[in-house]
Amino acid sequence: MKKKDKVVVGLATCGIAAGGVEVMDEIARELKKRRLDVELDETGCIGCCFAEVLVDFEKEGMPRVTYGDVRPEDVPALVESHLVNGKILKEKVLLIEGRKTTEADFLKKQTRIVLGNCGILDPEDIEDYMGIGGYEGLRKALSGMTPEQVRKEVLDSGLRGRGGAGFPTGAKWNFCARAEGEDKYIVCNADEGDPGAFMDRSVLEGDPHAVLEGMIIAGYAIGATHGYIYCRAEYPLAVKRLKMAIRDATGKGFLGSDILGSGYSLDIIIKEGAGAFVCGEETALIASIEGVRGMPRPRPPFPANKGIWGMPTNINNVETLANVPWIIREGAGKFARLGTKGSKGTKVFCLTGKVRRGGLAEVAMGTTLREVIFGVGGGIKNDRPFKAVQIGGPSGGCLPAELLDTPVDYDSLPAAGAIMGSGGMVIVDDTTCMVDLAKYFLTFTQMESCGKCTPCRIGTKRMLEILTRICEGKGEPEDIERLEKLAVDIKDGSLCALGGTAPNPVLTTLRYFKDEYEAHIFDKRCPAGLCSELVTFHIDPEKCNGCTVCARNCPTGAITGEKKEPHGIDQEKCIKCRECLRRCRFDAVYTV
Amino acid sequence: MAGKAGKVTDEEKQRIALDRVLKKYSKQKGALIPVLQEAQEGLGYLSEETLGYIARNTGRTLAQVYGVVTFYTQFRLEPIGRHLVRICHGTACHVGGAEDIDAAVCGHLDLDQEGGTTPDMEFTVEKVVCVGACSLAPIILVDNVAHGRLDSEKARKVIREYQKRKQGARGS
């Protein structure tokens, strides 16, 4: 039978945000109009978010082509060219199977284990997953391995937790397996609260069965009787796909009682979070599952001994679990060959901010920051200078250009003052103010502090106040010292890692960008031209050609000038909304 | 707590819906949060009466339930507008200019920068932290549909589109 031609639209949250549904509708309409017998499908996110909306065309006798930046109005031409005339529409090509294109480096420079199926499989079809060896890892574990052997395999692979702390997964499983309890719980932490990180969402949306399979294997390895997936409320699509995955896996006998005739039983319930960052912390997550305020408690006792309802509980991150089926299927040795001495395998990073090719980058541990940002990410947008990369979210740090050759692994990043964290990488250029960025993170941690312990609750507030006044040009010479002292106290005194790591963004910016703090405090100047109390806006008469765009968009009428003549800004009326700066196409607006 | 005549049917309907939710979770240990989530999904917000009813029927005090509701940002004690606009203030969106988007949307709807609900109950504007589509920053969600790669003008345009729709589906 002839294989049917196929068009596949990437419809993860990012694809939808870029207008993927409209594109899909338009394709359906166009296919119908032309009476083309072509299968129209959807998939998850392949990670090339910079070029959303992505559409794949598979036509008999042609290589598979991924078109990028597809808008509804591009659809008729695409369908006509590719499907009717059999010609690749060059202007829209992102990738061609087996051929070199300008953006091919984005995927070629990656090593994909966790993301291997994302954007390729239909996440809503279990057969698709099974077709590429899905649930074979589970079958292998249940039919030929004891729980100890599974734990040893994972221990030998060197897999470490991808949720932030980097604890060896096999060792963690051993603790829980050896703990006594009538019931035992396996929990998948899908709370992904770090702003700027979305790899867990992409995996859940793009390959939910891999997470589920990993979780069932983990459950078998520790002897879990019940499972929970704690998923962020902000991820409705992930929840929907997980629900389908659980239903289908149960239908196939991979989940439920007596899995694959092995005698092992496990049920999995999805718990939706209710919007609290701190609930990503293990003890807070447990409280939340039990239906109370999600506040952390002191450890020990560790969840491995006393977790949900006082029973032994093992919590793993989504990406951690998604690695597990691969390790069991392919063997620990193969996994351990990737990466560095202390950090094995790969890590998924979310490249965002001012990077040219933003999206998901999965690279072998030990790859340098430069390779990730410039090799995979293609450097900085609009050829501006690279200023810093913020790694690890609110618990992480900002690293400057001098440290671009730092390898990404569990040892090198902390040595430089950052952390691996969940893997968010926000790249900033010279238009970002580092003091403002530090203030941003403190605003976040301050807001998300649960309030149980004083150093975190009050300490972060005091730090935020200081940062705010520095940004407003009211900073005092002693403020830098005050920040440093507070940082130490908060780190030492906080109950959980939320407070314990909250000062990191301030400490690293102080370490690498102290000159910016000093410019704000002593010169009352914001070098990036961002802090509005410290800047004024001007128009360069040499560059302004009088196109009037700024004047027409100024909300207060502060900009005046004749058409084709240089314009000027009335400082009395200017409210520093930056609208003119953004709109000027001739770079004529500048800040002082 | 019988309602005033004329309103009874509405209240009864809500009560039945609430009872259904309570029954669904009655066997699950510690299922207060899903009960509250589903109650809010059906009712739009959690009134004092709703909280009291849930407390009585789950063997908790009103204070305990209120404590949970105020801990999590998802829960609302006030009714919301027909369209829920959530403006992302995650890191990528912050770096990409979320403040300006906020100003544009709130300015357009005549709300102050903190957000809130328009007097005609058409729009509620909230801030959220990262909706997980950071590559398309800055981004807003309207009724759970994401709109990315915005600038002030595009953000206003999105809102205008919803203003034009007289009848729109309510998001959760």
Ligand SMILES: Cc1cc2nc3c(=O)[nH]c(=O)nc-3n(C[C@H](O)[C@H](O)[C@H](O)COP(=O)(O)O)c2cc1C
């Ligand atoms: C404030 C705070 C938030 C956290 N948020 C998350 C999260 O969203 N997702 C996650 O997997 N781990 C999160 N963690 C880390 C978890 O506590 C825990 O270390 C992790 O889920 C363990 O899984 P792993 O060993 O597979 O990494 C957070 C920790 C803290 C202190």
Ligand code: FES
């Ligand atoms: S920061 Fe806005 S979507 Fe992540």
